[in-house]
Amino acid sequence: MDYSSFLQMREEFSLLGVMIFLLIYDIFAGEKGLKYFQPVALVLLTAHTIINCVPRDAFVIAGGMFHYVPVQTYVKSILNIGTLIVLLQAHKFLNEDANRIKRGEFYFLTLSTLLGMYFMISSGNFLMFFIGLETASIPMATLVAFDKYNRKSAEAGAKYILSAVFASSISVFGMSLIYGSTGTLYFTDLATLITGTPLQIMAFVFFVVGLFFKISLVPFHLWTADVYEGAQTNITSYLSVISKGSAVFVLFTLLVKVFGNLSNQWQPILYGMAIASITVANLFAIRQQNLKRFLAFSSISQAGYILLAIISGSAMGMASLVYYVLVYMFSNLAAFGVISIIEERTSKVRMDEYNGLYQTNPRLSFVMMLALFSLAGIPPFAGFFSKFFVFSAAAAHGYYVLVFVALLNTIISLYYYLLVIKAMFLNKNDNPIEVVKSDVAVKISLVVCTLGILLVGLFSTIYTQISALSFGF
Amino acid sequence: MNFLSLFVLIPVLMMAGLFLSNSRKQLLSVMTTGAILLMIFSGVLTYMYFAERAAGNLATMVFTADTVWYAPFNIHYSVGVDGISVAMLILTSIIVFTGVFASWKIDPLPKEFFLWFSLLSIGVYGFFISTDLFTMFMYYEIALIPMYLLIGIWGTGKKEYAAMKLTLMLMGGSALLLVGILGIYYGSGATTMNILEIAKLHIPVELQYYFFPLTFTGFGVLGAMFPFHTWSPDGHASAPTAVSMLHAGVLMKLGGYGCFRVAMYLMPQAAHELAWIFLILTGISVVYGAFAAIHQTDLKYINAYSSVSHCGLVLFAILMMNETAATGAILQMLSHGLTTALFFALIGMIYGRTHTRLITEMGGLMKVIPFLGVCFVIAGLGSLGLPSLSGFVAEMTIFVGSFQHTDMFHRVLTILACSSIVITAVYILRMVGKFLLGKMQDPHHEELKDATWYERISVVTLLFFMFALGSAPFWVSDMIHHSVLPVIGQLIK
Secondary structure: OOOHHHHHHHHHHHHHHHHHHEEEEEEEOOHHHHHHHHHHOOOOOOOHHOOOOOOOOEEEEEOOOOOEEEHHHHHHHHHHHHHHHHHHHHHHHHHHHHHHHHHHHHHHHHHHHHHHHHHHHHHEEEHHHHHHHHHHHHHHHHHHHOOOHHHHHHHHHHHHHHHHHHHHHHHHHHHHHHHHOOOOOHHHHHHHHHHOHHHHHHHHHHHHHHHHHHHHHOOOOOHHHHHHHHHHHHHHHHHHHHHHHHHHHHHHHHHHOOOOOOOOEEEEEEEHHHHHHHHHHHHHHOOOOEHHHHHHHHHHHHHHHHHHHHHHOOHHHHHHHHHHHHHHHHHHHHHHHHHHHHHHOOOOOOOHHOOOOHHHHHHHHHHHHHHHHHHHOOOOOOHHHHHHHHHHHHHHHHOOHHHHHHHHHHHHHHHHHHHHHHHHHOOOOOOOOOOOOHHEEEEEHHHHHHHHHHHHOOOOHHHHHHHHHHHOO | OOOOHHHHHHHHHHHHHHHHHOHHHHHHHHHHHHHHHHHHHHHHHHHHHOOOOOOOOOOOOOOEEEEEEEHHHHHHHEEOHHHHHHHHHHHHHHHHHHHHOOOOOOOOOHHHHHHHHHHHHHHHHHHEEEEHHHHHHHHHHHHHHHHHHHHHHHOOOOOOHHHHHHHHHHHHHHHHHHHHHHHHHHHHHHOEEHHHHHOOOOHHHHHHHHHHHHHHHHHHHHHOOOOOOHHHHHHHHHHHHHHHHHHHHHHHHHHHHHHHHHHHHHHHHHHHHHHHHHHHHHHHHHHHHHHHOOOOOHHHHHHHHHHHHHHHHHHHHHHEEEEEHHHHHHHHHHHHHHHHHHHHHHHHHHHHHHOOOOOOOOOHHHHOHHHHHHHHHHHHHHHHOOOOOOOOOOHHHHHHHHHOOOHHHHHHHHHHHHHHHHHHHHHHHHHHHHHOOOOOHHHHHHHHHOOOOOHHHHHHHHHHHHHHHHOOOOOHHHHHHHHHHHHHHHHOO
């Protein structure tokens, strides 16, 4: 066997290198050396992001286990940038005395989930896919319960691991049925072998549930709000953006590549779930007072919008999806960045505590407003463009009614996003949140997000690049 | 990028300037400079437009420019103007200019106020120069969202309710519109989103039946079409002066302009078949708005309902689908824009002095503030259609045009709509009689001061253009005549 072909998994190896280096560094460095742990880690990750951002030619290695297509580079880069932003936002939290000792674990666990997602994205076989999925899930549960002396965090960790394991076991059951009916687990073979027999349809439904759980679509969303609320805020943002972003991408590729013959089955399923996710999540979001729960429901409904890109199953849908994830990442991380820094300094997360925030923290309120407008799809911010493209992808295939329902839902979503803006700008408060000083790392992350929100939409090059590679994903 | 983009670029630069300013003086100088530049620039554009037409350029849109923006979706940033857009751009410039002077003493947070105000004007200007469906829609939405904060922070009365209601209803309209736009684009099988190109194609009639009502209603919400007008009274009554002026004066025209330029131009067959439904709805707007205005006691509510009535007339005239009525509709847009902006400016100024807008709590103000009082009377007369003021020309043209239809249905509707003129006279004269003449209600009002210099600039500018449009309407009708024809030609084909 020619092991040199393994070296083509450049992204994976470079990430693994960073992880192992950080692990050793954390174990063996002295008190003095550990001071530089975070800067070194961030610099290494930035380097990793930069050297891996150029797409290569498609290839298949490991006997069909590992499929690489160029658009994956963009997805992985988006995940890299998102992880970097999250780590920047967690910088201060990890420097606190109570957490400094666990810093290495935080980085190692976060990067392992990222590595799992890489494998999941590039998998060419269900086994590989499952390994990736689990590598992403199990460290994730540990991260959710990271703050283990906090009851809520521990509870969230338990909830997450139980529902995740349940979902993946159903998923594995689906895979076993697929194997039973076709005799193979390779994606390329399955594309022709899956013909739509009742057993295969059942297998498909079981399998896909695991992914729906990761994306937290209605009705598999029940864990979301509790976990988002309980977990440390930076973990929540990681969960809501990175974990979700990778899963939607994989869902798209699997539906089209492997289950392409079942499109008559999965299109109605996605149709119903898109409407259910958007509507139910929107209605629940209206009543939330805790901003983390609020953003949990908002992220469920955003996932519903992403389904509009998936349902088309076209190259245009793929490009819209990747672009949507990119924009969603900037917007959501900006919102979570503001929430996390305020929670960190003042431990306030309720919407009514945000009343009058603009008087004391105009910059943070401004960033939050941009993020929420972008999430609501208001021009000239990037969210408008990504929503338009997603709708356009669905409309191109004649799903006008679905687009219409989704658009009506954008009004509801605008309503609850405006509630936060109202609290920050309009509501009077004699005792608003005191002036919050943000450290350099958070500032950098918020500046990056703001620039992303402002520029990704107005400059079309990014979309055109993604779109150029989306053919034959 | 051609020079039309300056209309968007100048407000962007204004925003940058505002961002860097520290004192009220600097803010105001940035705003005035920008507003004056925009005025001069619209004047130059008008001159160039006439010169272009005189030189024999008969293209539908002149000064066009086209840059590919999002190639995969055929989205272009394309601009161009015809007579109608030039007229609307002039109107916008006038109102932005007077709006700056009307909000000279805005408080609190003047910087933020002007920032949002400039963003609003970017949306409006951009909408009128766009010829691409996507950019048009984008600018339309840009114009909507600053309203929430402008009303919510600087408004009066039940401002939070009004701001939310206005934003959500208009976003609802834009949701309908977006489905319509996607339907037009994919339905026509176009390879571009340029309106002029799509107009050459044919959208299947059965698709038009779905997308015409969506598009028309989408724009109609902004044009205060019954039953989607309810945002307008609350929104306008709660908004700060300059925002009411810009919103009632220009933003509501986006609705009429869009109905004409997008819905009817691109889907003529459905427009023919379904016009009756919308004629009835807009007819109701016209009459109902006028009746509702009679019952109000709040000056701003009176004017807001009167706006519903007058903007209803714009849509009503467009749906008559002939040249005279359509010309009248454009004239009415200009006329109503000027009149209503003047009204809102004056009401704002009076409210700033008396701290009440209820006509029952005021009286005899003509004696203490004669300048504002006289201007108010002139605005009222313009609104009820006195010859030599702008309202007369517009309404006359509309009704002459509408009466060209000889069938019963159109005749009856026209006569009903005509009755709104009489009702308008009732509420205008009653309002003027009550609070300007009448008996002094509040002894504190004796000491009120008349208009300051910046208020005078604002009011006199608007009055000047009202007289100009009313006494010499031919230069405007010359300008728009050529531009109404392509759409009408599409409709009678």
